[in-house]
Amino acid sequence: MDYIINTKGLSYSYHNGQKALFDVNIAIKPGEKTAVIGSNGSGKSTLFLCLNGINKPQKGDVFFKGNKIDYSSKGLLNLRRSVGIVFQNPDDMIFSSSVRQDIAFGLLNMGFSNSQAEEKIKSISKFLNLEGLLDKPVHELSGGEKKRVSLAGVMVMEPEVIILDEPGAYLDTLNAKTVYKIIDSLSQKGKTVIISSHNMDFVLNWADSVIVLKEGKVVFNGRTEDLFLNNELLNFAVLDEPQIIKIYNMLINKGVIEAGAPVPKNITELEMLIK
Ligand SMILES: Nc1ncnc2c1ncn2[C@@H]1O[C@H](COP(=O)(O)OP(=O)(O)OP(=O)(O)O)[C@@H](O)[C@H]1O
Numbered sequence: 001m002d003y004i005i006n007t008k009g010l011s012y013s014y015h016n017g018q019k020a021l022f023d024v025n026i027a028i029k030p031g032e033k034t035a036v037i038g039s040n041g042s043g044k045s046t047l048f049l050c051l052n053g054i055n056k057p058q059k060g061d062v063f064f065k066g067n068k069i070d071y072s073s074k075g076l077l078n079l080r081r082s083v084g085i086v087f088q089n090p091d092d093m094i095f096s097s098s099v100r101q102d103i104a105f106g107l108l109n110m111g112f113s114n115s116q117a118e119e120k121i122k123s124i125s126k127f128l129n130l131e132g133l134l135d136k137p138v139h140e141l142s143g144g145e146k147k148r149v150s151l152a153g154v155m156v157m158e159p160e161v162i163i164l165d166e167p168g169a170y171l172d173t174l175n176a177k178t179v180y181k182i183i184d185s186l187s188q189k190g191k192t193v194i195i196s197s198h199n200m201d202f203v204l205n206w207a208d209s210v211i212v213l214k215e216g217k218v219v220f221n222g223r224t225e226d227l228f229l230n231n232e233l234l235n236f237a238v239l240d241e242p243q244i245i246k247i248y249n250m251l252i253n254k255g256v257i258e259a260g261a262p263v264p265k266n267i268t269e270l271e272m273l274i275k
């Protein structure tokens, strides 16, 4: 099996001695939709920073397309063209003075001309509702606006692998919907998308497979529906059952639907079971 990203025996500790990841072995196939979930402090962001070379593990290895990450500056530059990451906190990634400059930064670094970059900026800004903000200084934006600028900066580069650390955080309903639409369109284009989220209904509906972290260790790695039907594991990892699964189990208990009926991923699929 060819994986686009995998890790072997990855362990990571921060400089202050805080241990964050222990012997993490994961393998992600090209085009797959993977959710990484777990409580606050379980290691999701740390893992993401290892996957695109920002964090260098003290033990174990990270592979991109079967090759160990090359941590030289040239190697990392190449890797980051293929593996883009949108940080959890937008303040960690925005550093240019205007929104336009910020979104353009990666494109110009990749060798696009000013006019090519401008074209791409126009289209992503339209999509992410940023058109009126392009000439504003980034430090004058709201949290949600900054989050959308940081999403635009990575999405505009269309990397093969896109890692989104809590993409819905800071966003209102409308903008969160737009972001989820963009995420879907990335998957449809065949991109590999890895997301962390605390929204279990979103994870159930979106992800092909799930990696669950607890205190820096992988405690589940498999199909989304297998996780959400496993109450013991959900309790162990302190994860909520998605609302859809709660209703599905309730309808089975009441005899409305048969035990073993296909697990619905969203309200439409649940409704079809009842019909
Ligand atoms: N820069 C840092 N320096 C030292 N320790 C850190 C740093 N960043 C995170 N940690 C610690 O590493 C562990 C994992 O943190 P991480 O940010 O990866 O968790 P997370 O799963 O992303 O949590 P959240 O859901 O809150 O975003 C935690 O114990 C945290 O306190």
Ligand SMILES: [Mg+2]
Pocket (backbone or CB within 6 Å): 044, 045, 046, 088, 165
């Ligand atoms: Mg995090």
